[in-house]
Amino acid sequence: xxxxxxxxxxxxxxxxxxxxxxxxxxxxxxxxxxxxxxxxxxxxxxxxxxxxxxxxxxxxxxxxxxxxxxxxxxxxxxxxxxxxxxxxxxxxxxxxxxxxxxxxxxxxxxxxxxxxxxxxxxxxxxxxxxxxxxxxxxxxxxxxxxxxxxxxxxxxxxxxxxxxxxxxxxxxxxxxxxxxxxxxxxxxxxxxxxxxxxxxxxxxxxxxxxxxxxxxxxxxxxxxxxxxxxxxxxxxxxxxxxxxxxxxxxxxxxxxxxxxxxxxxxxxxxxxxxxxxxxxxxxxxxxxxxxxxxxxxxxxxxxxxxxxxxxxxxxxxxxxxxxxxxxxxxxxxxxxxxxxxxxxxxxxxxxxxxxxxxxxxxxxxxxxxxxxxxxxxxxxxxxxxxxxxxxxxxxxxxxxxxxxxxxxxxxxxxxxxxxxxxxxxxxxxxxxxxxxxxxxxxxxxxx
Amino acid sequence: xxxxxxxxxxxxxxxxxxxxxxxxxxxxxxxxxxxxxxxxxxxxxxxxxxxxxxxxxxxxxxxxxxxxxxxxxxxxxxxxxxxxxxxxxxxxxxxxxxxxxxxxxxxxxxxxxxxxxxxxxxxxxxxxxxxxxxxxxxxxxxxxxxxxxxxxxxxxxxxxxxxxxxxxxxxxxxxxxxxxxxxxxxxxxxxxxxxxxxxxxxxxxxxxxxxxxxxxxxxxxxxxxxxxxxxxxxxxxxxxxxxxxxxxxxxxxxxxxxxxxxxxxxxxxxxxxxxxxxxxxxxxxxxxxxxxxxxxxxxxxxxxxxxxxxxxxxxxxxxxxxxxxxxxxxxx
Numbered sequence: 001x002x003x004x005x006x007x008x009x010x011x012x013x014x015x016x017x018x019x020x021x022x023x024x025x026x027x028x029x030x031x032x033x034x035x036x037x038x039x040x041x042x043x044x045x046x047x048x049x050x051x052x053x054x055x056x057x058x059x060x061x062x063x064x065x066x067x068x069x070x071x072x073x074x075x076x077x078x079x080x081x082x083x084x085x086x087x088x089x090x091x092x093x094x095x096x097x098x099x100x101x102x103x104x105x106x107x108x109x110x111x112x113x114x115x116x117x118x119x120x121x122x123x124x125x126x127x128x129x130x131x132x133x134x135x136x137x138x139x140x141x142x143x144x145x146x147x148x149x150x151x152x153x154x155x156x157x158x159x160x161x162x163x164x165x166x167x168x169x170x171x172x173x174x175x176x177x178x179x180x181x182x183x184x185x186x187x188x189x190x191x192x193x194x195x196x197x198x199x200x201x202x203x204x205x206x207x208x209x210x211x212x213x214x215x216x217x218x219x220x221x222x223x224x225x226x227x228x229x230x231x232x233x234x235x236x237x238x239x240x241x242x243x244x245x246x247x248x249x250x251x252x253x254x255x256x257x258x259x260x261x262x263x264x265x266x267x268x269x270x271x272x273x274x275x276x277x278x279x280x281x282x283x284x285x286x287x288x289x290x291x292x293x294x295x296x297x298x299x300x301x302x303x304x305x306x307x308x309x310x311x312x313x314x315x316x317x318x319x320x321x322x323x324x325x326x327x328x329x330x331x332x333x334x335x336x337x338x339x340x341x342x343x344x345x346x347x348x349x350x351x352x353x354x355x356x357x358x359x360x361x362x363x364x365x366x367x368x369x370x371x372x373x374x375x376x377x378x379x380x381x382x383x384x385x386x387x388x389x390x391x392x393x394x395x396x397x398x399x400x401x402x403x404x405x406x407x408x409x410x411x412x413x414x415x416x417x418x419x420x421x422x423x424x425x426x427x428x429x430x431x432x433x434x435x436x437x438x439x440x441x442x443x444x445x446x447x
Numbered sequence: 448x449x450x451x452x453x454x455x456x457x458x459x460x461x462x463x464x465x466x467x468x469x470x471x472x473x474x475x476x477x478x479x480x481x482x483x484x485x486x487x488x489x490x491x492x493x494x495x496x497x498x499x500x501x502x503x504x505x506x507x508x509x510x511x512x513x514x515x516x517x518x519x520x521x522x523x524x525x526x527x528x529x530x531x532x533x534x535x536x537x538x539x540x541x542x543x544x545x546x547x548x549x550x551x552x553x554x555x556x557x558x559x560x561x562x563x564x565x566x567x568x569x570x571x572x573x574x575x576x577x578x579x580x581x582x583x584x585x586x587x588x589x590x591x592x593x594x595x596x597x598x599x600x601x602x603x604x605x606x607x608x609x610x611x612x613x614x615x616x617x618x619x620x621x622x623x624x625x626x627x628x629x630x631x632x633x634x635x636x637x638x639x640x641x642x643x644x645x646x647x648x649x650x651x652x653x654x655x656x657x658x659x660x661x662x663x664x665x666x667x668x669x670x671x672x673x674x675x676x677x678x679x680x681x682x683x684x685x686x687x688x689x690x691x692x693x694x695x696x697x698x699x700x701x702x703x704x705x706x707x708x709x710x711x712x713x714x715x716x717x718x719x720x721x722x723x724x725x726x727x728x729x730x731x732x733x734x735x736x737x738x739x740x741x742x743x744x745x746x747x748x749x750x751x752x753x754x755x756x757x758x759x760x761x762x763x764x765x766x767x768x769x770x771x772x773x774x775x776x777x778x779x
Contacts, residue, residue: 082741085515085741086741088516089515089516103719105719109514109743109744113514113515113516113517113744114516114517115516115744198602209710209711209712211711211718212718214718214719217718263619263622264601264602264619264622265602266602266711267600267601267602267603267619267622267709268600268602268603269711271711271713272711272713273713405743405744405745406742406743406744407719407742408742408743410719411719411721414719414721415721418726419726438533438535441529441533442533442534442743445525445526445529445533445534445745445748446743446744446745447512
C-alpha cells in the first residue's frame with residue numbers, strides 16, 4: 001500500500017475510533033425544561049413482577065393519574081438492577097423516565113456517578129422538608145455524600161419470625177420470645193431436634209447463607225456507628241460492634257452443631273421466595289426476615305401459628321430492644337429523561353402522598369415509608385404487622401451505608417465473615433483490619 | 448540552496464522521469480490494491496468495528512477512570528497496579544480459569560474422542576447412541592446447570608442418595624470449594640455431544656488402507672490408535688482444544704448460575720450475591736469483568752482484567768500452534 005494511502009487509512013481509523021469513543025462517553029443530561037402541566041406520557045420501570053404486585057402498582061399509578069390527568073404513566077415491571085444500569089447508561093427515547101430499585105446498597109454508585117438525577121432542585125422548588133416527611137434512616141439510604149438522587153418508596157423492616165407450636169412443644173413460652181442474644185442461643189438449642197448426623201429441625205439457621213442472616217441484618221442488633229468513619233475509611237476493624245457481632249454469630253453456629261453440619265442441612269432448604277421456604281416447612285423454628293414473610297407464609301398456608309417480634313439485642317444493649325434493620329425500595333429519575341418535571345410529579349406523589357403511600361403499602365405488604373403514613377388511621381394492619389411498624393419507628397434502627405462502588409464493601413465483609421464462621425480465621429482482629437484495608441483499597445480504586 | 452543546484456536538478460528532471468510503461472504499471476497496481484481493498488471492505492469494516500475498535504478502547508479505558516456515565520479521566524497505571532496488587536479476586540479467578548482450561552477442556556476432548564470412537568465401532572444402534580449422546584448439548588446452559596445443582600444437591604440430590612445407599616459418602620459438590628470445579632466439569636462432559644459429532648466425522652475419514660497396513664505389520668489396537676488414528680485426526684484435536692480453551696476463557700453462565708443457586712442467595716434488600724461461591728472456587732475472569740464493570744462501575748479495572756484474559760488466550764494459542772511441541776506438529 002502506498003505511503004500516502006496508508007497514512008489516509010490510519011488517519012481515518014484513528015478518527016473513527018475517536019468518534020466512536022466520544023459517542024460512548026456522553027455525560028448525562030440534566031434537562032428540566034418540560035412543562036409538568038402539559039399532556040405527556042412517562043415511562044416507569046420497577047422491579048415488581050408477581051401478579052398481586054403488578055396490580056398494586058397499577059392501583060397506585062391510577063391514584064396518580066386521577067390527581068394528574070395530563071400525565072399518562074407507562075409501567076414496565078420485572079426490572080432488576082442489571083437492566084436498570086444498562087438503561088441508565090444508554091439513555092435513549094425508549095428508556096425510563098422514572099426508575100425504582102430494591103437494592104439500597106447501589107444508591108451510592110447511582111448518586112456518585114450521576115446514574116440517577118439529582119433531586120435537590122425539585123425538592124427545593126416544591127419546598128419539601130424531608131425531615132418532616134421521612135424517618136432519618138430512610139433519608140440516609142436514599143442519598144450519598146450529600147447528593148440526593150432518590151427517595152424512599154415503602155420500606156422493609158427486619159424482625160424475628162418464630163413457630164409458636166414449636167415453642168410449646170419445646171416447653172417454651174410462645175408469648176415470650178428471646179430479647180437478648182444469649183437467651184436466643186438457649187431457645188435455639190431447645191428448639192433444635194437432631195436426626196442422625198443432621199437435623200429434623202434446627203432452632204435457627206445462623207450461617208451467613210441462611211437467606212436473610214447476612215452481616216448487615218445481624219449488625220443492626222449491635223450498637224455501631226456505621227460502616228465508615230468520619231474520614232471515610234472502613235470502620236469494621238475500629239468499631240468494636242463488628243467483632244462482637246461476629247464472635248456471637250460464630251458461637252451460635254458452634255452451639256447449634258457447627259458450620260459443616262448446618263451448611264449441609266441448609267442445602268436441603270427450598271427456595272427463599274417459594275412455598276418450600278424452610279420456615280414454612282418447619283425445618284427451622286425461628287427466622288430472621290422482613291415483614292413480607294407474613295404474606296408469603298399466609299400464601300403457603302403454613303400449618304402452625306406464627307409469632308413475630310423484634311430481633312434480640314446484645315446483652316448489654318437491652319434498652320435498645322425493639323430496633324432492627326431497615327431497607328426498602330428507592331425511586332429516582334433517569335438523568336437522560338426529557339420529561340423530568342413530569343417524572344418528578346410521579347416520584348413526589350408515590351413517595352410523599354400519604355394516601356398513596358398507605359394504599360400501596362397495604363396492597364403490597366410493605367412498611368410505609370413516610371412518618372405521616374406510619375401514623376395514618378387509614379393504615380389497617382394486624383398486631384403482627386404492627387411489630388414492623390414499631391421497628392421502622394424505633395430511633396435506634398439502622399441500615400447499611402452506601403458506597404461509591406455499590407455493595408462491594410459488603411461483599412468483602414461478607415466473604416471474610418464466612419471464613420470466620422467456618423473457623424478458618426485464627427485472629428479476628430487482624431482479619432478485620434485486613435478486611436478494612438481491602439475495603440478502603442477497593443473504594444480508592446473506584447473513585 | 449544555490450541557484451546552480453536548482454538549475455542542475457531542473458535540467459536533470461526530464462532525464463530521471465520513468466518511462467510511460469512504468470507509470471502504467473504503478474497505476475494498475477494501485478487500482479488492483481484499491482479493488483482488493485474494496486472486495487475486502489466488508490470484512491475490514493467488521494474487523495475494525497468489532498475487533499480493532501473494542502481492543503483499542505479496552506486498552507484506552509484501562510488507563511482511565513471511567514464509570515460508563517461520565518467522561519473518562521486519565522489515571523495512568525493505577526488501574527493496572529490495583530488489579531495486580533490490591534485486587535485479591537484476580538488470582539483465584541486466574542487459577543480457576545487455568546484449571547478449567549486444563550482439566551475441563553482435557554476431559555471434554557478425551558470423552559468426546561472416546562465416545563466418538565465407541566460409536567464408530569459399534570455395529571447396531573449407532574443412530575440411537577449418537578442421538579442420546581448429542582441431545583444434552585442442545586440443553587440451554589441455565590436449565591442444564593439448574594438440573595445439575597438439583598441432581599448434585601448434597602442434602603437432597605439423587606446422586607448423593609444413590610452413593611449413600613451403597614455406603615459411599617457423597618461429596619458436597621457445588622457447596623464445597625474442592626468439588627465445585629469437578630462438578631462443573633461433570634456438567635461440561637455431559638454436554639460433550641458437539642465434540643463427539645466432530646470426532647466421529649474425523650474418525651470415519653481416516654483411510655482404511657492405513658489400518659489394514661498397520662494390522663499386516665502386526666500393530667496392536669493401541670499402536671493403531673497412536674500411529675494411525677491420532678496423526679490423522681490431529682487437526683481436529685487441535686480445533687477441539689483451541690475452541691475448548693476459548694470457551695473456558697469465556698466461561699460465565701454455568702459457574703454463576705451454579706454458585707447463585709447453591710449459595711441460595713438470590714438478592715434482595717441488603718442481601719448481595721458474591722460471585723465465586725464457594726470461596727471463590729467458581730470465580731472466572733469474565734465474572735470479574737462483569738462485576739467490576741457493571742456492578743461496581745469501575746470500567747478501568749474491568750478493562751485491565753479483559754486484557755489479562757486476552758494475553759492468556761494469546762499465550763495458550765501460541766503454545767498450541769507451535770510447530771514443535773504443539774498440537775500442529777512438525778509436519779515431518
